[in-house]
Amino acid sequence: MNRQLTCVTCGSTYPLEDQRLRCHCGGLLDVQLDMDSAPSPAAFAATFESRLPSRLPPDLSGVWRYRELVLDVPPDDLVTFPEGRTNLYDLDPTPLGLSALWAKHEGENPTGSFKDRGMTVAVSWARHQGARALICASTGNTSASLAAYGARAHIPVFVLIPEGKIAQGKLAQALAYGAHTLQIDGSFDDAMYAVEQMATQRNLTLVNSLNPFRLEGQKTIILDSFFQLGQMLPDWIIVPGGNLGNTSAFGKALIEMKALDLIDRVPRLAVIQAEGASPFARAAQGDFQHFEPMQPETVATAIRIGNPVNYEKAVRAIRFTDGIVTSVTDAEILKAKHDLDRQAIGCEPASAATLAGLRRLTREQVVRPGESVLLIITGNLLKDPDTTIALATGQTAALGIPGAAALDACANEPRHVPSDPETIAGIIEEELQ
């Protein structure tokens, strides 16, 4: 299928190979598909389904399996682990009065987050274009993912992260995979500003979600869900919002699926932010007439972002899906994390914002009884062991979280025991009472 770059603000177009990050007007760029060259929905569905039993690397990928709706890249340039094809779990819908509740676990990707779906596309395209180095700003997961895909592609990687504000698992990955790791004295938003300036002036390939090829890969979270659910989508799709890449990608996926007649009814998107990092939720309250960046602070460090770069595309996604944006407190996020963890859908705090948001939206009767909901779990539990252990050992007050006392019930402290079997057996019997 034919594609070009199109500005979401002024509509200017550029060839796909143009290496610009933004339009001349400053607007964000989309990879725009030529819908007229698309096959019928039945032909699309049959092609995608026919690849399921294949053992070929592009078909094994839950991203490249949908390549007609992602990007044409020569097979030799593909950088894939493979990624995607994450599980979709059934959760009990009854406590919230829903008809169905699913969780799609993007933490099951090769580096433990949804970023891999976008990264395989951005890095494959960068390799195809002959990139000399790859760069990103990150709250952690993008840096871990880029470090891995860059290592696989043998292209040098530079990651800028806010010092002391990324979870240990993510830092460990970036270092282990050999990325040049630059810790800055500032927030993610400062790092994002710096990488955009440098990329443009120094011929470094930027792979944050400002890169429109990243978002083409992230669209496949929706495509994968659609096929896993038997070619249907639920009433609501709930996703955490930080830099708003997923929000934008999901909106674009739904716009395209509707235009291609793969779906006739568009699910509503609900974007959940942490209260201390909620500029998008605040803008939504005024119907997006005004946007104000903020100094972000939240225990969910993945979404500790005050000035999301994808704002305009995310507004488009909310408008197209009749969506909603709300925010939740850190205590609500940690309680939801505990409840997901206990069902072994372990996740990092940002991902649990989805369940916390759903609880708020059902309380407020925005999500109504009998509706069906899909939660997008964005990152793996092992990414942020420190917060998980703080929660289990009743140390959340030390993290400075208001309302932390309510989290005492989440404790599951390890016990110190002597080494003799008799005493240990006695303790086990006692615990089983």
Ligand code: F0G
């Ligand atoms: N959940 C997790 C686990 C994340 O790592 C991120 C973003 C988000 C949600 C928010 O997604 O930006 O598409 O709205 N992490 C980026 C990073 C910013 O650098 O790893 P978004």
